[in-house]
Amino acid sequence: VQLQASGGGLVQAGGSLRLSCAASGRIFSSGPVAWFRQLPGKEREFVSVLDTGGGNIYYADSVKGRFTISRDKAKNTLNLEMNNLKPEDTAIYYCAARNGRIITSYMNRAEVYDIWGQGTQVTVSS
Numbered sequence: 487v488q489l490q491a492s493g494g495g496l497v498q499a500g501g502s503l504r505l506s507c508a509a510s511g512r513i514f515s516s517g518p519v520a521w522f523r524q525l526p527g528k529e530r531e532f533v534s535v536l537d538t539g540g541g542n543i544y545y546a547d548s549v550k551g552r553f554t555i556s557r558d559k560a561k562n563t564l565n566l567e568m569n570n571l572k573p574e575d576t577a578i579y580y581c582a583a584r585n586g587r588i589i590t591s592y593m594n595r596a597e598v599y600d601i602w603g604q605g606t607q608v609t610v611s612s
Contacts (some may be wrong), residue, residue, distance in 0.1 A: 487511035487601055491581045494606030501571050501610070507564040507581030507603050517584040518593045521555065521566045523577035523608075530580065532594035534566065539587050544594070549575070571610045578605040 493505040505521070520535035534545045534555040543555055554567040564581055582599035592598050 489603035491603035491606040494608045496609045502569045505566040517586045519583045523579045530596045535593045573612045580605045
């Protein structure tokens with residue numbers, strides 16, 4: 487099973503981008519699926535998670551109200567709609583999936599995810 491992220495690019499502050507993560511197998515239906523981001527030399531940072539088991543959605547405080555995570559079951563994709571982008575949103579964005587359930591408080595931890603996409607670069611200019 488593989489994940490393929492796409493949709494990154496260069497955008498001015500205040501602009502929007504839509505990231506997509508396509509799965510080669512049925513992995514968006516049994517556990518949490520999430521987006522993380524990372525800057526060079528820094529740890530991977532949680533952005534948002536969708537719990538496919540319970541349907542709950544959570545966001546990092548830094549993106550709440552601006553980003554929207556969603557899942558397209560028919561296309562087997564995970565999406566991240568990013569609006570009102572800021573320069574501090576610049577990073578490589580990764581999608582991730584976990585096979586199986588996990589308690590909510592652990593869903594923002596990168597180490598609990600089994601499968602990762604290759605990352606897509608998002609650059610926001612000021």
